[in-house]
Amino acid sequence: MLDKSASDAFGDAEAFTAEERAALYKAIYTRRDVRDEFLPRPVPDDVLKRLLDAAHHAPSVGFMQPWNFVVIRDESRRAHIHSLFMHANEEAVAMFPPEQRALYRSLKLEGIRKAPVNLCITCDRTRGGKVVLGRTHNAQMDLYSTVCAVQNLWLAARAEGIGVGWVSILHDDALRQALSIPAHVEIIAYLCLGYVDQHYLRPELEAKGWRRRLPLEELIFEEEWQQPK
Known part of the structure; x- marks a missing residue:
């Protein structure tokens, strides 16, 4: 049974002011994946703590809060992870058609060594026990919850003037080790x-011609799945 005192704890539900709404949408619409354009300026501890706290306030299934945040600042460790990226990136080049490889190589896809802070966000799938409220029929909900934490952090970072780049071209096993x-x-x-x-x-x-943004109208279906136009 849920704790009644907790269930009765409501806060202010007033809508945001026009200025507050504008600030939120500005963060959403101007958020970018920063790949290599980082300044050497350090990120203060209090600012990093605010970003992590924003991530920690993401929604999570069953309130399991499955995330952890591994903060990496050490230059030698970042250099090692950069080498793992370079190995995986060479594999990635070969996966694209020959006519796309030159454009792919021209893209700056990571800032592991330039960014003063690297952050690995994880999901502990055992947190909350064997049966988690809301995850009984969709076992992936803890993973989705952790992605919400990533998005919270990213939007907060945009508001703080901090760029974020997501490095996905890595072998999990190598990074895990x-x-x-x-x-x-x-x-x-x-x-x-x-x-x-x-x-x-x-x-x-x-901007560099890799892909275009899809029109929203083509992605909205009414009532049931429809064949895209």
Whole structure:
């Protein structure tokens, strides 16, 4: 049975002011994946703590809060992880058609060594016990919850003027070994964090012709799945 005192604890439900709404949407629409444009300026501990606290306030199934945050600042460790990235990136190049490889190689896809802070966000799938409220019929909900934490952090970082880059071109096993992550813990995101002096007006991959943003109207279906037009 839920604790009645907790269930009765309500706060202010007033809508945001126009200025507050504008600030929220500005963070959403101007959020970018920063790949290599980090400044050497360090991220203060109090600012990093605010970002992690924003992540920690993400919604989570069954309130299990499955995330952990591995903060990496050591230059030698970042250099090692950079080498893991370079190995995986060479594999990735070969996966694309020959006509795309030159454009792929021109993209700056990581800032592991330039960003003053690297952050690995994980999901402990055992947290909350064997049966978790809300996860009884969809075992992936803890993973989705942790991705919400990533998004919270990313939007907070945008508001703080800090760029974030998500490095996904890594072998999980190699990264797990480099950071001593237990086998039952899933790696969700490896992020680079640091101050930047500018953001792309559009996503970099769109600006450089890799892909375009899909029209929203083509992605909305009414009542049931429909064949895309």
